[in-house]
Amino acid sequence: MAEVSTKTIAQNKKARHEYFVIESFEAGIELVGTEVKSLRAGGVNLKDSWCSIENGELYVKQMHISPYDHGNLFNRDPLRERRLLMHKREINRLFGLVKQKEYTLIPLSLYFKGSRVKMQLGLCKGKKLYDKREDAAKRDAKREIDRAIKERNR
Template sequence: MPKGEGKLLAQNKKARHDYFIEETFEAGIVLQGTEIKSIRRGRVNLKDSFARISNGEVFLNNAHISPYEEGNRYNHDPLRERKLLLHKQQINKLIGLTKQQGYSIVPLKLYIKDGYAKVLIGLGKGKKKYDKRETLKKKDAKREVARALKERQR
């Protein structure tokens, strides 16, 4: 996590499984009404979400923020499109990099920093099936080594 990051509320674990994350950006998120209250309660799911660029702006799609229970008629649509706040030079960099085939913008984490909801988005290159298997093998091997070292210390 970047230095000074606040309380982690949602994480997209599948993103690192499906993509090689090459670069990350911290973005603010434009929210409506009771959405921040739901986020603070941790009622967020980034599992199938993605970001796309439209008219020089970045939008977060398919991020599920549950309706606030006490929100009555002022509640929001849980799957609505939400605008991400980035600097113009960051957006231009993302536009240039996503034009290359195989690159996507994927949300990795959602957290509260200094009272504001922030999304950590990553520029990812899609993994092939054999890459995913290779990653799992490395992860298992690392776990086995750690387990063996732990047994040895006893």
């Protein structure tokens, strides 16, 4: 079977700072033609986006896809809700986890897989302020260690 190429369009760096990612999933996304063309040009922002499950369907909200320059009347609302495509069983499992354990569904990245647009969803739990400080301290310590090793190897 042929290897399917993937090309990352956008990543949500804020998500990994604000949340613990428990598990990640891949979902297709329902788009119109001008939105795909805008994605190819890199006009997307995942920063404040989140997902919800309504009537057994998964939607991404507040994902901003800039209007395509040459799209004129075919352009849609940049912040419209977009349906995510996953198997019903997966959606029901996520719905149970979100309701019972108070997890959140956050888009982590958007990418092309072949000619299709896919979204990596994270099942996340919110970080507290002390968790963020702890992560920053670990990052700084690692940076210091790497610097010391680099100095020593000169």
